[in-house]
Amino acid sequence: MRAFRHRHPPASRGTGGRPSSVFAQALARTVYRTQERAVRRPTFDYLADLERSQWLDRAGIEALQLAKLRELLGVAWLHSPWHRRRLEAAGLSPGALTHLHDLRPLPCMTKQDAAAHHEEMVWRGVPGGAFKYNTGGSSGMPLIFHFGRRRQASDAAGRMRARRWWGVEPGDPEAYLWGAPVELSKTDWVKTVRDRLINQLVLNAFAMSPARMDDYLDALERFSPSCLYGYASSVALLAAHAKERGRRPRLPRLKVVCTTGEPLYPHQRTLIGEVFGASVANEFGSRDIGFTAHESPDNPAGAMLLMSESIILEVLDAQGQPVAPGELGEAVMTGLCSDAQPFIRYRTGDMVRLSPEPDRAGRGLHVIAEVVGRRTDFLVRPDGTIMHALAGIYVLRATEGVGEFKLVQHAVRDLEVLVVPGPGWAAERVPAIEAGLRQRLGDDVRVTVRVVDAIAPEASGKHRYVVSHVPLQGELAQAAAID
Template sequence: MIGSSIYRLQEHLLHRPTFAYLHELERSQWLSRPEIEQLQLQKLQGLLNVAAQHCPWHAARIQAAGLDLSCPLTLASLRKLPTMDKADAAANRDQLVWHGAPGGTFRYNTGGSSGKPLIFFYGRQRQASDAAGRMRARRWWGVEPGEREVYLWGAPVELNKTDRIKTLRDRLVNQMVLNAFDMSPVRMDTYIQAIQSWQPRCLYGYASSVALLAAHAKERNMRFKLPKLRVVCTTGEPLFPHQRSLIQEVFGVPVANEFGSRDIGFTAHETPHGQMLLISESILLEVHDPQGQPVKPGEAGEAVISGLCSEAQPFIRYRTGDMVRMSEEPCRDGRGLHVISEVVGRSTDFLVKSDGTIMHALAGIYVLRAIEGVAEFKLIQHELRDLEVLVVRNTSWRKEALRNIEIELKERMGEDVNIRIQLVDNIAPEASGKHRYVVSHVSLAGGLGIATSDGAAN
């Protein structure tokens, strides 16, 4: 397969051990649960040794906890080490990054799901873990690396030279990227035609964006004929049951949800049996109650994650803010991987341009998270041409940031939109206790609204 060969060549040239790690994962998933848990502890012990040698902040905490790394690690001894959170990662980044990690380190930032973007670094091993873990999960659904995929994903306002090169690269490895930030009715018509012509094996995208495209197709009585399509994979936000039903109805194949985050990476994926399996070889997941104590299987708690491939900037016992439930049920196909029975994530809204174009919430988030000096933010679209922006500043804030925010948001939303920026000391959570970084009070036309609601009214 040409796409697979080019993909392998790309990973080799970038010194990413993606396919070697995929080979490991294909073998290790069939280990017993105790064997996988032993593998986790061995990997975590190696990560702790890296952290002790190259990351002063971690080294100080390991020493203060009295953790003896010369002895085999156990979960009991691991719990001597305090947890860390996003604030710790942000405040101590220079003391956390191992710039000498094999293959180099690469700067990245989170999407700001709580309104607090985090700048962090990752390395080649973490990249390989994400890609290989996702490829293995695709194989559970009959999709091989290099087979045709469509990504309904974010894209910049205008393509520069680098973006055009990436677009060419995507096509060479059989990936078509459609812009989730520009979903006007006319554009969605072209997306439907493009997907029909491309005949993908897999469709992957933000849950709400895929549901929106499905709602658009259903409203126009447009039917896909995709005999090669095996699965629609959703990510980035909760997948509500009514969205799952809508997507399955329109595309005619099952929907598999993915769980992960930018800072931790690809974490878990749904199987054809409806089970969410942890990528246990790369992630050690603890579930804690509000007092920081482990909960019993089946009880909800906060996901505290150790990224076993996060050598470049170790995330060890990292409080993610996501609420999950673990299951004692084994994988129904016989794998030793851990089973997550429920993930409670954060929902997003769409932003709507004055011309009716619908954009994923990340279109606005990408603007705010790129502005120097923004500590927290929230966008509230009150009406079609009325966008309020709440900003909590940090010490890097400069006065010109106000103008930059307005310019960038108008480039996304349209010059006729009134941008009202409010500088505040803090941003309160919703009544539910969740932090929503984009809230829109603009109703979507016709049957499209079902794609973005939580289904409570149905």
């Protein structure tokens, strides 16, 4: 199986080669614009809006948020019966809001709410269509939800703007260290042609054996990207492998390494920057809310600029009250582009601190001082291949009737799966889960599925959906460590 290609990185897919010419970059931009217009996704229009709006002062940004909030509440009032009942019970109507604080009487919604009232939230007639998606969440509780073209455009345009902060333009060559729940060897000539046109390379984060990581480093040198993007732990793992090999990839055009999916710890940032010879910037987001925040070169490492034009962020304490800037609290978000299925005052479970300081470059965007985030572990195959946790999570996400789950790798050939049944669960799901995980990890791995009533959090109070007790060695252990 080739490890260089698969479907669905965040915006597009990739290919090998070295598209270094100005022509290739211009062609990639043209192809991408044409694709977005063809599917009625206003990505580049929204990017133009974002380039202007980021320079509004804070009052201007919040006035824009208020206007978009009223619009979102109007959509929810007309097309989401569950949200309308909530608004009426809180004494709120879309046109009556005069300040962002006016939304506070509305109780926060949870992932359980989104799951239980899904059909009463979705606006299937949203312009451009409503598209089904799912997420595992930090507790391993799958959530099926819908999003539309506006949310898709917000995610793509937000990332492009963030790349521009680091000098990377749309169409510049980008490499992805990514993963997806489809068979990686299944391609066709249409996708291959499109991949070449889009000017991107994709490396499989779900199968990082030493031999393949050597190949990845070779492929990166041939491709010579301007940006490398991937899971924080997986990029750190590749950097650790290169360091163990005594190798520093020759990447003269690389301007930034963008990491995502989990916290980026200081030792990982140092390792990645040292090996790849470029700045390192972390991204914050989730499937249900979307692209949320990104580091910029103007602010301290770890601080992120919020996608304020698309998201209202509240940071609340355990009693649901706002905390002061600089204090830790739960991120509660309203997705201003979530018209297909509104997420309004949504409890994400992520722990963050808002900065009391403005953006040093003068943008009015809100500044997140720190994302504490959640924890992810690797899964290790008997042959030594290291797999991102999502490789196992996707198996559970795709299984009907799984309410919550947790994977515990006790040893390299011993995997325990805890499952809390949800609607649609049946005993015959167990063999399917076992088979799916053995397909990922190896036929000789013992997979034990235990059906339980509840899954307790860790001693820290956090939920972890994958826990591996299989030790890594040397620099690889340092790359994966988070404590």
